[in-house]
Every structure is written in C-alpha cells, then in structure tokens.
Amino acid sequence: MEKLKPCPFCGGKAVFRTKSNNSSHHSVGFTFEVECEDCGMKLPSNFVMDISLTEDGEINVLNDLRPQAIRTWNTRV
Numbered sequence: 001m002e003k004l005k006p007c008p009f010c011g012g013k014a015v016f017r018t019k020s021n022n023s024s025h026h027s028v029g030f031t032f033e034v035e036c037e038d039c040g041m042k043l044p045s046n047f048v049m050d051i052s053l054t055e056d057g058e059i060n061v062l063n064d065l066r067p068q069a070i071r072t073w074n075t076r077v
C-alpha cells in the first residue's frame with residue numbers, strides 16, 4: 001500500500017484518524033479521515049474500513065477505503 005505524502009500546504013505529517021467505530025456483532029469497522037497533524041488540514045470526506053472473522057479464522061475485508069483515502073490525499077494540491 002502507498003504511504004501518505006506530507007501535507008501539501010505545510011509539509012507536516014499526514015495521519016489517519018478514526019472518527020467512529022462501526023462495529024457490530026459480526027464485523028469491526030472504522031470511519032476515518034486523513035488529516036495533517038500540524039495544520040489540521042483534512043480531506044472533505046470520510047472513509048471506512050470493515051473486517052470480519054471468517055469460519056476458517058481468516059480476516060475477511062468487507063470494505064477498505066484506505067487506498068482511496070491515500071490516493072485522494074496524495075493527489076491533493
């Protein structure tokens with residue numbers, strides 16, 4: 001997976017921040033955003049990721065918008 005590039009405005013460190021927990025009995029999920037640790041600039045939309053445990057004991061990824069969040073952040077000017 002690509003890494004978040006530094007903030008396009010101040011060069012600060014960009015981080016994933018969880019906003020809420022979407023867990024249910026069968027799955028665990030987060031709504032998250034990407035923001036700059038230094039100036040607080042953030043993407044206008046939120047993203048989600050959800051996983052569940054399969055009967056075989058594997059992690060099943062239901063939703064994973066991390067790559068999209070990274071792409072959106074890295075192409076921002």
Ligand SMILES: [Zn+2]
Pocket residue numbers: 007008009010011012036037038039040041
């Ligand atoms: Zn910044």
